[in-house]
Amino acid sequence: MSNNKLKVLVARKTFPDIVDRLRPHFEVETNEGEGAWSQPELIARLAGKAGVYIAGSEKIDATLLDACPELRAICTMAVGYNNIDVPACTARGVLVTNAPDVLTETTADFGFALMMATARRITESEHFLRRGDWKQWAVTMFAGTDIHGATLGILGMGRIGQAIAKRGALGFGMKVIYHNRSRLSVDQEAPIGARWVEKDALLQQADHLVLVLPYSPASHHIIGAPELALMKPTATLTNIARGGIVDEVALADTLAGGRIAAAGLDVFEGEPTVNPALLALSNVVLTPHIASSSIPTRRAMSSLAVDNLIAALTGGTPLTPLNLIPS
Numbered sequence: 001m002s003n004n005k006l007k008v009l010v011a012r013k014t015f016p017d018i019v020d021r022l023r024p025h026f027e028v029e030t031n032e033g034e035g036a037w038s039q040p041e042l043i044a045r046l047a048g049k050a051g052v053y054i055a056g057s058e059k060i061d062a063t064l065l066d067a068c069p070e071l072r073a074i075c076t077m078a079v080g081y082n083n084i085d086v087p088a089c090t091a092r093g094v095l096v097t098n099a100p101d102v103l104t105e106t107t108a109d110f111g112f113a114l115m116m117a118t119a120r121r122i123t124e125s126e127h128f129l130r131r132g133d134w135k136q137w138a139v140t141m142f143a144g145t146d147i148h149g150a151t152l153g154i155l156g157m158g159r160i161g162q163a164i165a166k167r168g169a170l171g172f173g174m175k176v177i178y179h180n181r182s183r184l185s186v187d188q189e190a191p192i193g194a195r196w197v198e199k200d201a202l203l204q205q206a207d208h209l210v211l212v213l214p215y216s217p218a219s220h221h222i223i224g225a226p227e228l229a230l231m232k233p234t235a236t237l238t239n240i241a242r243g244g245i246v247d248e249v250a251l252a253d254t255l256a257g258g259r260i261a262a263a264g265l266d267v268f269e270g271e272p273t274v275n276p277a278l279l280a281l282s283n284v285v286l287t288p289h290i291a292s293s294s295i296p297t298r299r300a301m302s303s304l305a306v307d308n309l310i311a312a313l314t315g316g317t318p319l320t321p322l323n324l325i326p327s
């Protein structure tokens with residue numbers, strides 16, 4: 001029996017009580033599996049749906065949009081939206097929203113933690129201990145690199161980059177340099193002593209380089225062999241943005257050759273598959289794309305996507321739109 005409600009699809013498993021907020025408004029189909037659906041399955045399930053809740057791995061492109069003409073709103077719980085062809089959505093009158101701000105501090109906490117774990121060799125030394133290899137204490141055992149007083153280099157100085165810079169400058173007395181298409185205002189730079197530099201200078205001067213820029217064709221492999229060759233042999237590289245920003249083959253080669261000290265990676269080019277060359281290295285800390293993963297923050301991200309979906313399809317004003325669709 002039809003109830004005349006619009007139909008929506010929740011394409012990634014999320015908190016049931018947050019999904020329940022959709023039910024008074026829509027007929028809701030959910031993905032109860034842990035993983036993402038393939039694009040053909042997503043297309044099949046989107047038949048007749050007006051809106052969809054997704055995360056960072058569902059590919060929304062012209063093929064999907066053309067196969068799903070009833071789709072009017074795509075709401076991702078992620079801040080990154082490189083998986084969505086926003087111009088193609090706009091051209092078809094499909095609203096797109098993402099989830100900025102709510103994950104900034106949690107993601108910055110994690111970026112800083114990953115940088116520290118990398119510099120101080122925390123997982124490498126833990127594995128050594130768990131293997132039973134710790135027979136005696138030694139002066140230079142797992143001697144790493146200092147964080148305090150070091151130069152923190154940030155590539156991509158958006159909200160998360162600024163939150164990491166604040167932790168470095170105010171918490172650890174780090175000197176902050178950054179490179180970004182646009183410079184921060186003097187008012188934004190002053191409290192954290194941040195200084196804009198050219199990309200090559202950032203690579204040459206950073207003791208700890210953190211990548212926090214959005215992924216796009218322009219940032220694909222923006223860190224490759226030539227860029228890694230500019231870094232200090234004692235430097236660390238931390239990537240919490242998207243895997244495709246770094247040429248992983250070049251990075252694995254650089255780490256294996258000891259041409260930089262270590263890397264901390266939360267994101268990977270082919271995730272969830274990780275390049276075996278990286279898995280074989282001890283001077284790399286690897287985590288499964290969890291930078292924003294605290295319970296309150298994952299709830300806030302899911303909640304924002306749900307609020308956007310409700311607003312988009314019930315005549316409200318979406319909170320965080322990425323495009324403008326005339327009503």
Ligand code: DGY
Nearest residue numbers: 056077078079080292
């Ligand atoms: C984001 O929000 O973009 C995180 O990387 C999770 O996908």
